[in-house]
Amino acid sequence: MPDKTEDIELKLLLEAIFRKYHYDFRGYSMASIKRRLTQAKEQFDCRTFSQLQDRTLHDPNVLPALLSYLTVQVSELFRDPAYFRVIREQVVPHLQTYPSLKVWVAGCGAGEEVLSLAILFREEGLESRTLFYGTDINPAALKKAETAMYELDRIPLFTENHRRSGGKSSLSDYYTAAYGSAIFDKSLRQRIVYSDHSLVTDAVFAEVQLVSCRNVLIYFERELQDRAIGLFVDSLPRKGFLGLGAKENLRFSRHADAFTDFARDERLYQKRGTL
Incomplete structure (x- = not known):
């Protein structure tokens, strides 16, 4: 019975967030949401989700903190x-045939993937004709993304990843290190x-x-996954x-027939030429 009551409280909390602030987490995976909001409940010293709901509805300062739990960064x-x-190696040759390009990174968090693609496109000679969109529902994450500033102790991993991705230059060419942070070049952010x-x-x-939406759909229930993939289609x-x-x-999406496998192991798909 306690678990059933807690699940009712959790759904009411998500409904309250939607009605008050218009952030809709009701179609997210409940197991994941429950785990993350349990952590939030502990942070705010709330015994129940109902208490957390009360805090969320009556203290607008609570919501930004909740978003950091509800959106994975x-x-x-x-x-x-x-x-x-x-x-x-395989997608860029196709994109080179377009006179202008737009790339959408959905659920961009603090901007790491957008910046990665901007660097890759610069190295492949496509940056000047490409506009990159990075979208997210977390204002704090978007604000951090706009700074293009990351902790310096993360750079060795970034550098190794860049090398293994086939990078054609040194990652250090793209940032300046100062005060424990790496600040990526302003010219990368112009696009x-x-x-x-x-x-x-x-x-x-x-x-x-090109749409890149990675490690976002795993937090959605099936109906919401289909809605998102429909947007991409x-x-x-x-x-x-x-x-x-x-x-x-x-595989299980109702939009699966709109795509063919392009690089199955890396989860890259191509929209069919005829629908």
């Missing part, structure tokens, strides 16, 4: 280097637009040739590319 530059190597966008409630905003032109995370695939 774990990433790194060139995370899963093989994914970026495939983009570099990047960061914006609030929800895969749960918002619509398509542009036609893009509508955003991509024929022969456009979609990249997912290592534990994600299109």
